[in-house]
Amino acid sequence: MRLHATKEEVAQVRARIEEFGYRVHSIEGEERVVIGAVGVGDVTACLESLEAMPQVEKAVRISAPYKFVSKEFKPDRTEIKAGSAVIGGDEFVVMAGPCSVESERQILESAELAARGGAKILRGGAFKPRTSPYDFQGLEEEGLKLLDKARRATGLAIITEVMSDRDVDLVAEYADILQIGARNMQNFALLKTLGKCGRPVMLKRGMSSTIKELLMSAEYVVAHGNPQVMLCERGIRTFETATRNTCDISAVPVLNELTHLPVILDPSHAAGKRSLVPALARAGVAIGADGLIVEVHPQPEKAISDGAQSLDPRQYAKMMADLKPYIALWKESRVAFAAAV
Ligand code: PEP
Ligand code: MN
Secondary structure: OOOOOOHHHHHHHHHHHHHOOOEEEEEEOOOOEEEEEEOOOOHHHHHHHHHOOOOOOOOOOOOOOOOOOEOOOOOOOOOEEEOOEEEOOOOOEEEEEOOEOOOHHHHHHHHHHHHHHOOOEEEOEOOOOOOOOOOOOOOOHHHHHHHHHHHHHHOOEEEEEOOOHHHHHHHHHHOOEEEEOHHHOOOHHHHHHHOOOOOOEEEEOOOOOOHHHHHHHHHHHHHOOOOOEEEEEOOEOOOOOOOOOEOOOOHHHHHHHHEOOOEEEOHHHHHOOHHHHHHHHHHHHHHOOOEEEEEEOOOHHHOOOOHHHOEOHHHHHHHHHHHHHHHHHHHHHHHHHHHHO
8 A cells, every 4th residue: 555545445455355355354554454364266367457446555466476486386296298208307308309390301310310319309390480470381281291200210209280270180099199389388279179189288488488479378378278288498589699689598497486397498499500419418417407499300411490509410429428427316316306305
Protein backbone atom coordinates (compact mmCIF):
# COMPACT_ATOMS: atom_id res chain seq x y z
CA MET A 1 0.00 0.00 0.00
CA ARG A 2 1.06 3.62 -0.37
CA LEU A 3 2.34 5.29 2.80
CA HIS A 4 -0.41 6.23 5.23
CA ALA A 5 -3.19 4.48 3.31
CA THR A 6 -6.45 4.64 5.24
CA LYS A 7 -8.20 1.66 6.79
CA GLU A 8 -10.92 1.86 4.12
CA GLU A 9 -8.34 1.83 1.35
CA VAL A 10 -6.68 -1.24 2.84
CA ALA A 11 -10.06 -2.95 3.20
CA GLN A 12 -10.86 -2.28 -0.50
CA VAL A 13 -7.62 -3.93 -1.57
CA ARG A 14 -8.14 -6.92 0.72
CA ALA A 15 -11.65 -7.36 -0.69
CA ARG A 16 -10.37 -7.17 -4.28
CA ILE A 17 -7.72 -9.83 -3.58
CA GLU A 18 -10.32 -12.09 -1.99
CA GLU A 19 -12.55 -11.74 -5.06
CA PHE A 20 -9.76 -13.41 -7.01
CA GLY A 21 -9.90 -16.37 -4.62
CA TYR A 22 -6.79 -15.68 -2.53
CA ARG A 23 -6.39 -15.71 1.22
CA VAL A 24 -5.08 -12.46 2.62
CA HIS A 25 -2.38 -11.91 5.24
CA SER A 26 -1.45 -8.34 6.05
CA ILE A 27 1.54 -6.95 7.84
CA GLU A 28 0.77 -3.60 9.45
CA GLY A 29 3.76 -1.35 10.02
CA GLU A 30 3.80 2.14 11.55
CA GLU A 31 3.47 3.86 8.21
CA ARG A 32 2.83 1.19 5.67
CA VAL A 33 0.68 -1.90 5.25
CA VAL A 34 1.94 -4.85 3.19
CA ILE A 35 -0.75 -7.24 2.02
CA GLY A 36 0.17 -10.82 1.12
CA ALA A 37 -2.03 -12.95 -1.11
CA VAL A 38 -1.78 -16.73 -0.79
CA GLY A 39 -3.42 -19.45 -2.84
CA VAL A 40 -4.39 -20.20 -6.40
CA GLY A 41 -6.03 -17.69 -8.71
CA ASP A 42 -5.65 -15.73 -11.91
CA VAL A 43 -2.38 -14.06 -10.93
CA THR A 44 -1.92 -11.79 -13.93
CA ALA A 45 -5.45 -10.40 -13.78
CA CYS A 46 -5.19 -9.90 -10.02
CA LEU A 47 -1.84 -8.08 -10.26
CA GLU A 48 -3.12 -5.85 -13.04
CA SER A 49 -6.28 -5.02 -11.14
CA LEU A 50 -4.33 -4.13 -7.98
CA GLU A 51 -1.84 -2.00 -9.87
CA ALA A 52 -4.78 0.01 -11.17
CA MET A 53 -5.89 0.90 -7.62
CA PRO A 54 -4.50 4.33 -6.63
CA GLN A 55 -3.82 3.32 -3.00
CA VAL A 56 -1.56 0.44 -4.12
CA GLU A 57 2.09 1.37 -4.44
CA LYS A 58 3.29 -1.85 -6.04
CA ALA A 59 1.98 -5.33 -6.75
CA VAL A 60 4.69 -7.97 -7.05
CA ARG A 61 4.67 -11.64 -7.66
CA ILE A 62 6.79 -13.61 -5.20
CA SER A 63 6.30 -17.19 -6.41
CA ALA A 64 7.48 -18.31 -9.85
CA PRO A 65 4.88 -17.99 -12.63
CA TYR A 66 5.52 -21.58 -13.67
CA LYS A 67 4.55 -24.48 -11.49
CA PHE A 68 4.86 -27.93 -13.06
CA VAL A 69 8.36 -27.31 -14.40
CA SER A 70 9.70 -25.87 -11.14
CA LYS A 71 12.01 -27.63 -8.71
CA GLU A 72 9.62 -26.81 -5.88
CA PHE A 73 6.90 -28.84 -7.56
CA LYS A 74 9.18 -31.80 -8.31
CA PRO A 75 12.62 -31.85 -6.65
CA ASP A 76 14.01 -34.91 -8.47
CA ARG A 77 15.26 -34.71 -12.04
CA THR A 78 13.00 -35.64 -14.93
CA GLU A 79 14.43 -38.51 -16.93
CA ILE A 80 13.37 -38.89 -20.55
CA LYS A 81 13.81 -42.06 -22.57
CA ALA A 82 14.54 -41.94 -26.29
CA GLY A 83 15.62 -45.21 -27.91
CA SER A 84 18.47 -46.57 -25.80
CA ALA A 85 19.24 -43.17 -24.26
CA VAL A 86 17.95 -41.67 -21.03
CA ILE A 87 18.27 -37.90 -20.91
CA GLY A 88 18.46 -36.34 -17.46
CA GLY A 89 19.83 -39.50 -15.82
CA ASP A 90 23.42 -40.43 -15.09
CA GLU A 91 24.54 -40.70 -18.71
CA PHE A 92 25.69 -37.68 -20.68
CA VAL A 93 23.75 -37.88 -23.95
CA VAL A 94 25.03 -36.59 -27.29
CA MET A 95 22.73 -35.91 -30.22
CA ALA A 96 24.58 -35.42 -33.49
CA GLY A 97 23.80 -35.13 -37.17
CA PRO A 98 23.41 -32.67 -39.99
CA CYS A 99 21.37 -29.49 -39.88
CA SER A 100 19.06 -30.84 -42.62
CA VAL A 101 18.25 -34.21 -44.07
CA GLU A 102 19.45 -33.81 -47.66
CA SER A 103 19.52 -37.29 -49.21
CA GLU A 104 19.48 -40.96 -48.28
CA ARG A 105 23.21 -41.27 -48.63
CA GLN A 106 23.92 -38.12 -46.64
CA ILE A 107 21.71 -39.09 -43.68
CA LEU A 108 22.90 -42.71 -43.58
CA GLU A 109 26.52 -41.62 -43.62
CA SER A 110 25.79 -39.02 -40.95
CA ALA A 111 24.05 -41.58 -38.76
CA GLU A 112 26.98 -43.99 -38.95
CA LEU A 113 29.37 -41.19 -38.22
CA ALA A 114 27.28 -39.99 -35.26
CA ALA A 115 27.01 -43.50 -33.80
CA ARG A 116 30.72 -44.23 -34.24
CA GLY A 117 31.58 -41.16 -32.20
CA GLY A 118 29.30 -42.23 -29.36
CA ALA A 119 26.10 -40.25 -30.01
CA LYS A 120 22.88 -42.03 -29.05
CA ILE A 121 20.55 -39.76 -30.96
CA LEU A 122 20.59 -38.63 -34.60
CA ARG A 123 19.54 -35.08 -35.39
CA GLY A 124 18.42 -33.81 -38.79
CA GLY A 125 15.75 -31.40 -39.91
CA ALA A 126 13.10 -32.48 -42.39
CA PHE A 127 11.07 -29.29 -41.84
CA LYS A 128 13.47 -26.36 -41.85
CA PRO A 129 12.81 -22.87 -40.54
CA ARG A 130 14.76 -20.67 -42.96
CA THR A 131 15.08 -16.91 -42.85
CA SER A 132 14.66 -16.69 -46.61
CA PRO A 133 11.66 -18.22 -48.41
CA TYR A 134 13.99 -18.98 -51.32
CA ASP A 135 16.27 -21.24 -49.24
CA PHE A 136 15.90 -25.03 -49.01
CA GLN A 137 12.86 -25.74 -46.83
CA GLY A 138 13.55 -29.39 -46.07
CA LEU A 139 12.49 -32.74 -47.56
CA GLU A 140 9.45 -32.89 -45.25
CA GLU A 141 7.82 -36.35 -45.11
CA GLU A 142 10.44 -37.82 -47.44
CA GLY A 143 13.07 -36.60 -44.97
CA LEU A 144 11.21 -38.24 -42.07
CA LYS A 145 11.23 -41.54 -43.97
CA LEU A 146 14.98 -41.24 -44.49
CA LEU A 147 15.47 -40.58 -40.77
CA ASP A 148 13.48 -43.73 -40.03
CA LYS A 149 15.75 -45.66 -42.37
CA ALA A 150 18.81 -44.28 -40.57
CA ARG A 151 17.31 -45.29 -37.22
CA ARG A 152 16.78 -48.84 -38.43
CA ALA A 153 20.29 -48.99 -39.86
CA THR A 154 22.08 -47.73 -36.73
CA GLY A 155 19.78 -48.07 -33.72
CA LEU A 156 20.04 -44.35 -33.02
CA ALA A 157 16.95 -42.52 -31.81
CA ILE A 158 15.75 -39.60 -33.92
CA ILE A 159 15.26 -35.95 -33.02
CA THR A 160 13.75 -33.74 -35.69
CA GLU A 161 12.00 -30.39 -35.83
CA VAL A 162 8.28 -29.78 -36.10
CA MET A 163 7.34 -26.25 -37.17
CA SER A 164 3.57 -26.25 -37.19
CA ASP A 165 0.78 -27.71 -35.08
CA ARG A 166 -0.61 -29.19 -38.32
CA ASP A 167 2.48 -31.42 -38.67
CA VAL A 168 2.73 -32.67 -35.08
CA ASP A 169 0.98 -36.01 -35.71
CA LEU A 170 3.03 -36.68 -38.83
CA VAL A 171 6.39 -35.88 -37.21
CA ALA A 172 5.45 -37.81 -34.05
CA GLU A 173 4.92 -40.93 -36.20
CA TYR A 174 8.61 -40.91 -37.13
CA ALA A 175 10.51 -39.05 -34.40
CA ASP A 176 11.59 -40.18 -30.94
CA ILE A 177 11.93 -36.54 -29.84
CA LEU A 178 10.19 -33.54 -31.39
CA GLN A 179 12.44 -30.48 -31.65
CA ILE A 180 10.85 -27.06 -31.36
CA GLY A 181 13.06 -24.46 -32.97
CA ALA A 182 14.11 -21.17 -31.45
CA ARG A 183 11.78 -19.29 -33.79
CA ASN A 184 8.80 -21.28 -32.52
CA MET A 185 9.46 -21.20 -28.78
CA GLN A 186 6.41 -19.01 -28.27
CA ASN A 187 4.16 -20.56 -30.91
CA PHE A 188 1.45 -21.21 -28.37
CA ALA A 189 -0.83 -23.18 -30.70
CA LEU A 190 2.10 -25.52 -31.38
CA LEU A 191 3.00 -25.77 -27.68
CA LYS A 192 -0.57 -26.72 -26.79
CA THR A 193 -0.68 -29.41 -29.49
CA LEU A 194 2.61 -30.85 -28.17
CA GLY A 195 0.83 -31.46 -24.88
CA LYS A 196 -1.01 -34.31 -26.59
CA CYS A 197 1.66 -35.64 -28.97
CA GLY A 198 2.79 -38.56 -26.79
CA ARG A 199 6.48 -37.95 -27.55
CA PRO A 200 9.29 -36.20 -25.71
CA VAL A 201 9.84 -32.60 -26.75
CA MET A 202 13.03 -30.53 -26.89
CA LEU A 203 12.26 -26.85 -26.63
CA LYS A 204 14.97 -24.54 -27.94
CA ARG A 205 15.34 -21.16 -26.34
CA GLY A 206 14.15 -18.31 -28.53
CA MET A 207 17.00 -16.10 -29.65
CA SER A 208 15.50 -13.11 -27.82
CA SER A 209 13.81 -14.99 -25.00
CA THR A 210 14.54 -14.86 -21.31
CA ILE A 211 15.04 -17.98 -19.24
CA LYS A 212 11.70 -17.27 -17.58
CA GLU A 213 9.96 -17.18 -20.97
CA LEU A 214 11.61 -20.49 -21.89
CA LEU A 215 10.27 -22.02 -18.68
CA MET A 216 6.82 -20.57 -19.34
CA SER A 217 6.81 -22.21 -22.78
CA ALA A 218 7.80 -25.52 -21.21
CA GLU A 219 4.99 -25.01 -18.71
CA TYR A 220 2.54 -24.80 -21.66
CA VAL A 221 3.54 -28.24 -22.91
CA VAL A 222 3.45 -29.81 -19.44
CA ALA A 223 0.20 -28.08 -18.44
CA HIS A 224 -1.38 -29.46 -21.65
CA GLY A 225 -0.52 -33.00 -20.68
CA ASN A 226 3.07 -33.81 -21.69
CA PRO A 227 5.65 -33.94 -18.88
CA GLN A 228 8.46 -35.15 -21.20
CA VAL A 229 10.10 -31.84 -21.98
CA MET A 230 13.79 -30.97 -22.21
CA LEU A 231 15.21 -27.50 -22.71
CA CYS A 232 17.96 -26.38 -25.04
CA GLU A 233 20.26 -23.37 -24.79
CA ARG A 234 21.34 -22.51 -28.36
CA GLY A 235 22.68 -19.00 -27.94
CA ILE A 236 20.88 -15.70 -27.81
CA ARG A 237 21.12 -12.56 -29.88
CA THR A 238 23.33 -9.83 -28.45
CA PHE A 239 25.39 -6.95 -29.88
CA GLU A 240 28.31 -9.35 -30.45
CA THR A 241 29.02 -10.28 -34.05
CA ALA A 242 32.11 -12.51 -33.63
CA THR A 243 29.78 -15.48 -33.08
CA ARG A 244 26.44 -16.27 -34.74
CA ASN A 245 24.76 -16.03 -31.34
CA THR A 246 26.06 -15.52 -27.82
CA CYS A 247 26.22 -18.81 -25.95
CA ASP A 248 24.52 -18.05 -22.65
CA ILE A 249 26.47 -20.70 -20.79
CA SER A 250 25.13 -19.54 -17.43
CA ALA A 251 21.63 -20.48 -18.58
CA VAL A 252 22.58 -24.09 -17.84
CA PRO A 253 23.18 -23.74 -14.07
CA VAL A 254 20.37 -21.19 -13.81
CA LEU A 255 17.97 -23.73 -15.33
CA ASN A 256 19.40 -26.47 -13.14
CA GLU A 257 18.49 -24.36 -10.11
CA LEU A 258 14.99 -23.55 -11.28
CA THR A 259 13.73 -26.69 -13.01
CA HIS A 260 13.82 -30.48 -12.87
CA LEU A 261 13.73 -30.69 -16.69
CA PRO A 262 16.89 -31.84 -18.55
CA VAL A 263 19.01 -29.15 -20.16
CA ILE A 264 20.82 -29.64 -23.48
CA LEU A 265 23.45 -27.31 -24.94
CA ASP A 266 23.66 -26.65 -28.68
CA PRO A 267 27.19 -25.35 -29.26
CA SER A 268 26.72 -25.33 -33.06
CA HIS A 269 23.98 -22.70 -33.38
CA ALA A 270 25.51 -20.78 -30.46
CA ALA A 271 28.87 -20.46 -32.22
CA GLY A 272 27.99 -20.52 -35.90
CA LYS A 273 31.58 -21.50 -36.62
CA ARG A 274 32.94 -25.03 -36.40
CA SER A 275 36.30 -24.12 -34.83
CA LEU A 276 34.47 -22.87 -31.71
CA VAL A 277 32.17 -25.85 -31.27
CA PRO A 278 34.49 -28.23 -29.30
CA ALA A 279 35.33 -25.59 -26.66
CA LEU A 280 31.66 -24.75 -26.11
CA ALA A 281 30.83 -28.45 -25.96
CA ARG A 282 33.43 -28.92 -23.19
CA ALA A 283 31.95 -25.98 -21.34
CA GLY A 284 28.52 -27.60 -21.59
CA VAL A 285 29.78 -30.82 -20.01
CA ALA A 286 31.71 -28.99 -17.30
CA ILE A 287 28.85 -26.71 -16.34
CA GLY A 288 26.37 -29.55 -15.88
CA ALA A 289 24.23 -29.81 -19.01
CA ASP A 290 22.53 -33.20 -19.48
CA GLY A 291 23.67 -33.48 -23.07
CA LEU A 292 24.68 -31.79 -26.31
CA ILE A 293 23.12 -31.41 -29.72
CA VAL A 294 25.82 -30.93 -32.33
CA GLU A 295 25.78 -30.49 -36.10
CA VAL A 296 28.03 -32.88 -38.04
CA HIS A 297 28.09 -33.52 -41.77
CA PRO A 298 30.04 -36.05 -43.86
CA GLN A 299 31.05 -33.16 -46.16
CA PRO A 300 30.27 -29.81 -44.50
CA GLU A 301 31.45 -27.89 -47.58
CA LYS A 302 28.56 -29.47 -49.48
CA ALA A 303 25.92 -29.01 -46.75
CA ILE A 304 22.71 -27.33 -47.90
CA SER A 305 22.35 -25.57 -44.55
CA ASP A 306 24.68 -24.57 -41.70
CA GLY A 307 27.83 -26.01 -43.31
CA ALA A 308 30.08 -23.43 -41.62
CA GLN A 309 29.15 -24.63 -38.15
CA SER A 310 29.01 -28.36 -38.94
CA LEU A 311 31.92 -30.51 -37.79
CA ASP A 312 33.50 -32.75 -40.40
CA PRO A 313 33.98 -36.45 -39.55
CA ARG A 314 37.51 -35.99 -38.25
CA GLN A 315 36.65 -32.97 -36.10
CA TYR A 316 33.63 -34.73 -34.66
CA ALA A 317 35.63 -37.86 -33.77
CA LYS A 318 38.29 -35.72 -32.11
CA MET A 319 35.74 -33.69 -30.17
CA MET A 320 34.04 -36.82 -28.88
CA ALA A 321 37.38 -38.35 -27.85
CA ASP A 322 38.48 -35.12 -26.16
CA LEU A 323 35.20 -34.92 -24.25
CA LYS A 324 35.71 -38.33 -22.61
CA PRO A 325 37.63 -37.22 -19.49
CA TYR A 326 35.18 -34.36 -18.99
CA ILE A 327 32.26 -36.75 -19.28
CA ALA A 328 33.92 -39.09 -16.75
CA LEU A 329 34.10 -36.19 -14.26
CA TRP A 330 30.54 -35.22 -15.11
CA LYS A 331 29.43 -38.75 -14.29
CA GLU A 332 31.30 -38.84 -10.99
CA SER A 333 29.68 -35.64 -9.86
CA ARG A 334 26.23 -36.82 -11.02
CA VAL A 335 26.55 -40.08 -9.10
CA ALA A 336 27.93 -38.29 -6.00
CA PHE A 337 25.07 -35.82 -6.16
CA ALA A 338 22.47 -38.60 -6.43
CA ALA A 339 24.08 -40.41 -3.47
CA ALA A 340 24.04 -37.21 -1.38
CA VAL A 341 20.35 -36.67 -2.16
C1 PEP B 1 18.48 -26.37 -36.00
O1 PEP B 1 18.60 -27.05 -34.97
O2 PEP B 1 18.92 -26.68 -37.12
C2 PEP B 1 17.84 -25.04 -35.86
C3 PEP B 1 17.19 -24.47 -36.89
O3 PEP B 1 18.04 -24.49 -34.65
P1 PEP B 1 17.43 -23.16 -33.97
O4 PEP B 1 15.94 -23.35 -33.95
O5 PEP B 1 18.03 -23.18 -32.60
O6 PEP B 1 17.89 -21.98 -34.79
MN1 MN C 1 21.06 -25.82 -38.17
